[in-house]
Amino acid sequence: MTMENSTTAMAPFLLRNLITSIFIFADKSLLNLSERYKLLQFIRYLLIQLLLFFFRFLPSIFPSLIAKSAVDFPLKSHHVKREFPTQGDSGIARALSQILSIINDIPVSSRKYETVRNLAENLIDENLREGCESLRKVNQSVLSTAFARTLCLLERAMSEQEREQFDGVDYSLNRVLRVVRSLGDGARARLGVGGSREDMLPPGASAEKLAAELLWLAEKLAACRSAEEAVWRWGSASDLARLALSAPPRLQGSLVKVSAFLFKHVKELGDGEEVKDDKDKREKEEGRKMKILMTWLPLLCRASNGTDAPILSAKEREEVQKVLEETIEMLNREEEQEQVLALWLDHFISCPNSDWPNLQACYVRWCDASRKDLLLH
Missing domain, CATH: 1.10.287 (Helix Hairpins)
Known part of the structure; x- marks a missing residue:
């Protein structure tokens, strides 16, 4: 040239x-x-x-x-990237992965949403009914990928909501902003001057919809004896937990349901014999328990009880509270128990509209143990 x-x-x-x-x-x-x-x-x-x-x-x-x-400055592809398994995986794995990805993209209002959702349910359940370990692992692998993808989309959707609230622009201007932003994102994707369409939210990915899908995916992972994967990812979502504190009440309610479900499976971390006999693995699982407690306890304390109905039933609240107490008391280090309980007390006292979870009994037991430890030394 x-x-x-x-x-x-x-x-x-x-x-x-x-x-x-x-x-x-x-x-x-x-x-x-x-x-x-x-x-x-x-x-x-x-x-x-x-x-x-x-x-x-x-x-x-x-x-x-x-x-x-064009040769020197190629434009980026604007096709949406889906997270399918590699070619070395089975056809059933690729099919299930595609369906779970599509579920994120379709609005709930679409008449095809329930069709695709039921198709995914049937495939997952049929894999389990076969009683074959390889099919269970197919479910586990594909559901884990779908859970991670949905978690990222949810955080992106909630960040978008927070940005619009921060802008302080009224509803009509927000509609203009969304249209212009989508045009700008498309232009950036075509010219490679910033994000791509892979970074854009699917049209049907509202925050409440994604939160409901996360709960469904967590339930399916638990049915495949793989709830620890969801627990780990949920405990690591500290930015999402921060956004949740200022989210609308209905969205907070959906996130409380996900947290409550996963907390019920926290105590399963480290129960396996291979973990009990390995000090490094025990410490790793202990760190995961600590992380999910520190990340999501503030939301449990601050979320409202629900707009039209309680987020959780009285029985569910009692069950989750018991799990929280057991998980805190299972932490080996007294300093870790102190950090969790201090965090709980700060948020519990700061929110006058909620009296759950009430970990006062657990807090008193920790104080008694700390007092006895001081007297012994």
Whole structure:
């Protein structure tokens, strides 16, 4: 390629960088004003998104130039990436993986949603009914991948909700923002100037829907004797737990249900003989128990009891509370028990609208044990 052709091919990209730089420097000078005037902040955001939308049409504006530079500057693929098993896996694994991925994408309002959901239920249950270890492992592997994917989508959806609340823009402007943002995301995906469509939420992935699907996937993992996978991932979702504290009440209720279900399976961590006989594995499982307690206890204390009906029945609350007490008292280190109980007390006292979980008896037992330990030494 000659120097002239190279310069010509670079023209669209130099133009893009120049205009983007102008907006970046303008953004710095307007930052203080935009913080004080929400309308100006909205206009600034709209202009940036429209600029990105303009990049979408660069190929039609400079068709010959883009054709010449296609080899040197390939555009990213905008196809949605699905997490299918590798070619070495079985056909049933690939089919189940595809169906579980589609479930995330279809809105609940679609008449096809229940069809796909029932199809997945039947495949999972039929694999279990065969009583074959290899089919159980197929369920475990595919469900674990689906749980991880749904967890990431849920965190992304809740982050989007938090950003819209922070913007303070009214409902009608939010609708405009969503349309412009989607156009900008599409333009960025085509031109490779930021995220791709792989980072975008599926159209049917509302936060409440994803939370309900997480509970369903956790239940299926438990049926396959693999609940510890969901417990570990849920305990590691600290950013999601932070977002949950300011989520709408109905969404909080869905997340409480997931937490309550998984807490019932926390005590199973470390029950296997291979774990009991291995010190490193015992400490690893202990760390997982500690993590899920520290991550999700604040939400259990602060979530409302439900808008139209209680989130959990009285029997379910009693059962989960008992599991929490047993899990805390199973922690080997007194310092770890103290951290969990101090966290519980702080959030329990700070939320006057909730009296659950009430771990006062567990707290008193820890104080008594700590007192006796001090007297012995």
